Amino acid sequence: MNYRIDNLQYCNWSREIFEINREAGLDAVHVTVVYHEDYDEFLTRISEWNELFKNNSDLIFLGKDIRDIEKAKLENKTAIFFGFQNCSPIEDDINLVEKVHELGCRFMQLTYNNQSLLATGCYENVDSGVTNFGKEVIKEMNRVGIVIDMSHSAEKSTLEAIELSQKPIAITHANPSFWYKAKRNKSDTLLKNLSESGGMLGLSLYAHHLKDSSNCKLESFCEMVAKTADLIGVKNIGIGSDLCLNQPDSVVEWMRNGTWTRAKNYGEGSKDKPGFPKQPDWFIDARGFNSLETGLKKIGFNLEEVNDILGNNWFNFYKGIN
Amino acid sequence: MNYRIDNLQYCNWSREIFEINREAGLDAVHVTVVYHEDYDEFLTRISEWNELFKNNSDLIFLGKDIRDIEKAKLENKTAIFFGFQNCSPIEDDINLVEKVHELGCRFMQLTYNNQSLLATGCYENVDSGVTNFGKEVIKEMNRVGIVIDMSHSAEKSTLEAIELSQKPIAITHANPSFWYKAKRNKSDTLLKNLSESGGMLGLSLYAHHLKDSSNCKLESFCEMVAKTADLIGVKNIGIGSDLCLNQPDSVVEWMRNGTWTRAKNYGEGSKDKPGFPKQPDWFIDARGFNSLETGLKKIGFNLEEVNDILGNNWFNFYKGIN
Numbered sequence: 001m002n003y004r005i006d007n008l009q010y011c012n013w014s015r016e017i018f019e020i021n022r023e024a025g026l027d028a029v030h031v032t033v034v035y036h037e038d039y040d041e042f043l044t045r046i047s048e049w050n051e052l053f054k055n056n057s058d059l060i061f062l063g064k065d066i067r068d069i070e071k072a073k074l075e076n077k078t079a080i081f082f083g084f085q086n087c088s089p090i091e092d093d094i095n096l097v098e099k100v101h102e103l104g105c106r107f108m109q110l111t112y113n114n115q116s117l118l119a120t121g122c123y124e125n126v127d128s129g130v131t132n133f134g135k136e137v138i139k140e141m142n143r144v145g146i147v148i149d150m151s152h153s154a155e156k157s158t159l160e161a162i163e164l165s166q167k168p169i170a171i172t173h174a175n176p177s178f179w180y181k182a183k184r185n186k187s188d189t190l191l192k193n194l195s196e197s198g199g200m201l202g203l204s205l206y207a208h209h210l211k212d213s214s215n216c217k218l219e220s221f222c223e224m225v226a227k228t229a230d231l232i233g234v235k236n237i238g239i240g241s242d243l244c245l246n247q248p249d250s251v252v253e254w255m256r257n258g259t260w261t262r263a264k265n266y267g268e269g270s271k272d273k274p275g276f277p278k279q280p281d282w283f284i285d286a287r288g289f290n291s292l293e294t295g296l297k298k299i300g301f302n303l304e305e306v307n308d309i310l311g312n313n314w315f316n317f318y319k320g321i322n
Numbered sequence: 323m324n325y326r327i328d329n330l331q332y333c334n335w336s337r338e339i340f341e342i343n344r345e346a347g348l349d350a351v352h353v354t355v356v357y358h359e360d361y362d363e364f365l366t367r368i369s370e371w372n373e374l375f376k377n378n379s380d381l382i383f384l385g386k387d388i389r390d391i392e393k394a395k396l397e398n399k400t401a402i403f404f405g406f407q408n409c410s411p412i413e414d415d416i417n418l419v420e421k422v423h424e425l426g427c428r429f430m431q432l433t434y435n436n437q438s439l440l441a442t443g444c445y446e447n448v449d450s451g452v453t454n455f456g457k458e459v460i461k462e463m464n465r466v467g468i469v470i471d472m473s474h475s476a477e478k479s480t481l482e483a484i485e486l487s488q489k490p491i492a493i494t495h496a497n498p499s500f501w502y503k504a505k506r507n508k509s510d511t512l513l514k515n516l517s518e519s520g521g522m523l524g525l526s527l528y529a530h531h532l533k534d535s536s537n538c539k540l541e542s543f544c545e546m547v548a549k550t551a552d553l554i555g556v557k558n559i560g561i562g563s564d565l566c567l568n569q570p571d572s573v574v575e576w577m578r579n580g581t582w583t584r585a586k587n588y589g590e591g592s593k594d595k596p597g598f599p600k601q602p603d604w605f606i607d608a609r610g611f612n613s614l615e616t617g618l619k620k621i622g623f624n625l626e627e628v629n630d631i632l633g634n635n636w637f638n639f640y641k642g643i644n
Contacts, residue, residue: 036414088414092358093581115453117437117582128450131437133582140584259415260439260455262462 002307003027003069005314006286007202008083008151008173008240012247013052017285018059018078020245024286026078027311028069028318030107030172030240034084036258039096042089046103049080062104066318083107083149083172085255087116090137097140106321107172108141109149110134110161113267114260119150119157122183123267127154130161142166145322151202151240155190167320168198173240175204176231179224180211184268188231195232200317202240203228205288207277208268209242214278221280222295225309234305238314239292245285249275325349325391326633328608329524330405330473330495330562334569335374339607340381340400342567346608348400349633350391350640352429352494352562356406358580361418364411368425371402384426388640405429405471405494407577409438412459419462428643429494430463431471432456432483435589436582441472441479444505445589449476452483464488467644473524473562477512489642490520495562497526498553501546502533506590510553517554522639524562525550527610529599530590531564536600543602544617547631556627560636561614567607571597 004025010032011017021029033045053061063069063079072079082104089105090096100108110130111121118134120127130138138161141148148169150158162169171194177185186194186201194201203225210216211224228237244251252275256267266274282291289310296306326347332354333339343351355367375384385391385401394401404426411427412418422430432452433443440456442449452460460483463470470491472480484491493516499507508516508523516523525547532538533546550559566573574597578589588596604613611632618628 092410094584095581114455115439117439120450124450124454126450128437128442128446128448132446133436136583259417261458262416
């Protein structure tokens with residue numbers, strides 16, 4: 001059995017998008033439910049999702065573990081797994097880790113660009129690694145079953161998280177910096193450490209992470225996948241598209257600025273290009289998985305490898321999620 | 323006119339303690355109203371203080387600026403200035419800096435022992451300095467008029483805060499490490515930077531910051547004051563006793579552990595000595611200011627210098643607080 005999984009989307013959710021994801025054959029999607037929200041605001045996001053689950057029960061349902069991916073495949077639905085891009089919902093309270101897990105959270109980034117109470121983000125000048133509180137939270141995430149996601153973290157913090165975690169961690173959405181140097185992309189050293197510890201890299205289709213940005217060619221992306229597979233092995237690679245379909249630009253502004261600055265921070269963008277970047281034309285939405293299938297075959301991957309990259313590797317990773 | 327000011331107390335407040343502070347002649351006390359509380363919990367602390375102000379209006383009132391210290395002197399009362407030992411009440415929101423100022427906050431530590439969203443505490447292994455959010459908050463604290471307090475912060479973070487702040491900062495309660503090496507005490511380099519920028523050092527009478535702990539001799543403490551005055555000048559030295567009168571040991575446990583760990587952290591204490599340490603017998607409570615007066619004269623300070631150290635220097639520092 002083959003599975004297709006997109007391990008990161010943050011869309012302006014609607015029936016239309018769930019239909020597109022079904023058309024793309026996605027059995028599971030890890031969705032971002034929280035960027036900067038605290039615990040109470042997370043509860044509001046859950047209410048909104050409950051409404052979406054109710055109104056689209058023929059297309060989606062809340063996923064808790066790997067059996068829900070199998071169930072989704074059988075029922076032609078998409079299992080939705082909740083994740084956080086920042087640790088804000090646990091606030092400063094170790095006890096909230098278990099609570100957010102009970103409420104469905106299965107992935108949590110220790111940081112989002114800036115320093116958090118747990119670790120350092122990739123936009124800080126200095127990376128001090130995992131903090132005292134961070135060490136306690138990693139133990140607790142391991143215990144209750146939330147995957148540590150270091151997509152937006154700085155390098156030293158990520159290496160320490162790999163070392164400290166008793167379970168494999170994930171970088172759900174980023175690319176190798178050997179292909180395109182961006183603050184959010186990852187070094188060879190980091191990727192090797194990640195894969196050697198059984199961790200997963202979800203390759204991103206977000207233009208700011210791509211060589212030539214929105215003009216990135218499918219061939220170039222697939223060449224990068226091939227080189228990444230040479231570097232860390234094909235079994236540790238998946239897709240985390242970072243699709244932000246139908247989001248207004250005010251959302252990316254909020255993602256970057258939250259409530260931490262009065263000045264305007266442009267993050268990966270710039271004053272001239274402050275909004276969401278355009279998707280490359282071969283990956284407008286999740287149906288781009290079909291382009292990837294074509295491109296990956298063309299670059300020389302065999303069918304099993306293509307299926308691994310487009311979902312089976314993530315599926316196997318979910319075996320460790322409870 | 324001479325003023326007596328204790329620029330840090332965190333007592334289990336009662337009429338008895340306000341009477342002792344009056345007996346000690348204190349015109350102003352900077353009180354800790356928050357350790358780990360968030361914004362809403364700070365509002366609860368304010369309600370409790372409003373009750374105390376109402377029931378003890380013959381002894382205390384809320385201080386907002388230097389005129390309230392003059393008023394307290396005239397009316398034989400003690401002006402109470404609010405401060406935070408952690409930045410938890412502003413959560414992750416720059417807009418809350420102005421709000422907590424409006425509600426009376428005049429001092430805020432950027433960190434309490436551990437890493438915060440703003441800077442690194444003295445109990446972390448690595449000190450990354452002031453964070454992106456921290457830089458914004460320092461600007462905002464300068465703008466609205468909240469003093470940056472780095473008593474529990476790590477060295478690099480403190481040096482950066484001194485550099486970044488447009489106004490002098492304070493270390494409200496700590497001692498020089500040349501006298502007693504403790505994680506909470508401060509290096510010569512740091513103290514020189516502090517004083518050269520117009521900042522204040524409030525010397526602590528808390529046993530864990532004292533040479534020989536609870537058995538510290540008055541003479542030893544006053545010798546330390548004299549050496550500190552040689553190092554940074556007498557005008558930048560005051561008292562921040564760190565008195566925690568009538569607090570149960572559960573409070574110091576909470577101060578150290580908050581909600582960040584399931585294991586027990588003993589902070590400055592130890593498994594054998596987990597509770598509040600005994601005060602030295604010459605500084606059981608604020609009436610120990612009289613012992614200090616005697617001791618400082620004996621060590622060779624003239625009357626003006628003694629009055630500077632016991633309150634006038636803090637009074638002058640309050641000129642910059644609005």
